[in-house]
Amino acid sequence: MLKINHTKKPAPTVLFIFGGSGDLNQRKLTPALYNLWMDGLMPEKFSIIGTGRTDYSNEKFRDHLLEGINEFSRRKSDGNGSWEKFSQQVSYLRMDVDQPKDYVAMAKIISDCEAEWGVEAHVLFYLAVAPQLVPEITTNLNKLEKSKDKNKARIVIEKPFGHDLKSAEELNRLLTEMFDESQIYRIDHYLGKETVQNILALRFANALFEPIWNRNYIDHVQITAAETVGVEDRGGYYERSGALRDMVQNHILQLICMVAMEAPVSFEADEIRNKKSDVLNAIRKIKKEEVQQYAVRGQYSQGWVQGQQEKAYREEKGVAPNSSVETFAAVKFYIDNWRWQDVPFYVRTGKFLKEKTTLITVQFKEAPKYAFPPEASETWRSNRLTISIQPEMDIRLRFQAKRPGQTMSLNPVNMVFSYSDNYDAPQPEAYETLLLDAMMGNPTQFMRGDQVEIAWEVIEPILETWENRPPVDFPNYAPGTWGPEDAEALIAREGRNWITLPPKRKEG
Ligand code: BG6
Secondary structure (H helix, E strand, O other): OEOOOOOOOOOOEEEEEEOOOOHHHHHHHHHHHHHHHHOOOOOOOEEEEEEEOOOOOHHHHHHHHHHHHHHHOOOOOOOOOHHHHHHOOEEEEEOOOOOHHHHHHHHHHHHHHHHHHOOOOEEEEEEOOOHHHHHHHHHHHHOOHHHHOOOOEEEEEOOOOOOOHHHHHHHHHHHHHHOOHHHEEEOOHHHHOHHHHHHHHHHHOOOOOHHHOOOOOEEEEEEEEEOOOOOOOOHHHHHOOHHHHHHHHHHHHHHHHHHHOOOOOOOOHHHHHHHHHHHHHHEOOOOHHHHHHHEEEEOEOOEEEOOEEEOOHHHOOOOOOOOOOOOEEEEEEOEOOOOOOOOOEEEEEEOOEOOOEEEEEEEEOOOOOOOOOHHHHOOOOOOEEEEEEEOOOEEEEEEEEEOOOOOOOEEEEEEEEEHHHHEOOOOOOHHHHHHHHHHHOOOOOOEOHHHHHHHHHHHHHHHHHHHHOOOOOOOOEOOOEOOOHHHHHHHHOOOOOOOOOOHHHOOO
């Protein structure tokens, strides 16, 4: 078994979490910080301050976070006082984001910490808030003396970054007028997932794949990011978003970048980000009149999943009864460059689909079969590399093997690398990795301003076309299915089909 060895530790840090009383903090951020602390990766000196409009005492705030630890963290409170010790460094500041005096209170917290610790602190402002609040908050933060320190003050901005290309450009302009780009960390939590980071290792630390990783050998690439839940209590947010904005503009395009980028010459942040920007720039812009041939949308109806009746999207809290917002999207992209010309990248994502899975499939072209008699190759399948991002975490390579026996009969088999069989240390959550990177000042796995804008440019023709042509067939898929029939047709008309991992990992 390989052991994972962490050696990094950030400088003394004051961390403010805007949206401190919200869901993201309770489910992801505080559990991530707690796990970093348990792993000895938090700074020697740190203070975490949740901010929000809810009235909380420090005690009540900690109780609220503890519930999140016990429900969502990979490590629960252990009964040995770990949480109690950690949470001594967690407090709450009630604030109104439009009140300058509340920012003065933040400045005082920073200087008090510095006086107590006897060092100049690094400061991280984490904005886990609705995008419309970002301009107001950042403008106020900019007035703090500390924000001027390019090396010590950083802002982390949650997705969605803008609502469309125009708003993302405006937000970038505003932010870069006030802060240096090196201070701005636009988060996409998919980039923090172990299995996503491993794509670079798989591709560029092995001699085997790169020579065939191109249009000469690869038939097509697929990405599925499927969820088995609906929009839950986020109907209000989702009405302004939809699947294309929520998943494709960010997570899925980033996965495409990881699969399609050229080899970096170093792991410097800008080198990696340049290579990704090249991919985004090369993605063919779909013409508005052709959107129908490239993209399919869907919305879930009411239905039964595992014996339970589920509401239609249009009946969810915060959703308009005639909503045209898509809860499913499938798109065919092309990357117009030397490596990928004419290789389709099919992607699909949706709520309430049949399985929870995020899967990347690289389908290779067929090998010539002429040497084998037809009966030998009845179950012939092309080579395929499947990268399971979650919840399974593995990589499998499918190839032909001779079936044991006196005849030359072939069937496909898999070589499988499974994380759980190879590593005994538990995998850090994406937010752990990214929060640590942000505290360390490593922006490699964060989105640079230009990347976010190009990603919006890529999906803008689809967004606009869908907005201008309300769907006539919504709702068009039942919960617990793989989405609308048109999504099957999108890929089937090209003689291909969507790939899912067979149950119990047996190859079909
Ligand atoms: C978020 C989306 O960015 O990603 C959610 O806003 C989605 O709608 C989530 O559920 C999926 O993340 P994960 O890590 O569970 O695949």
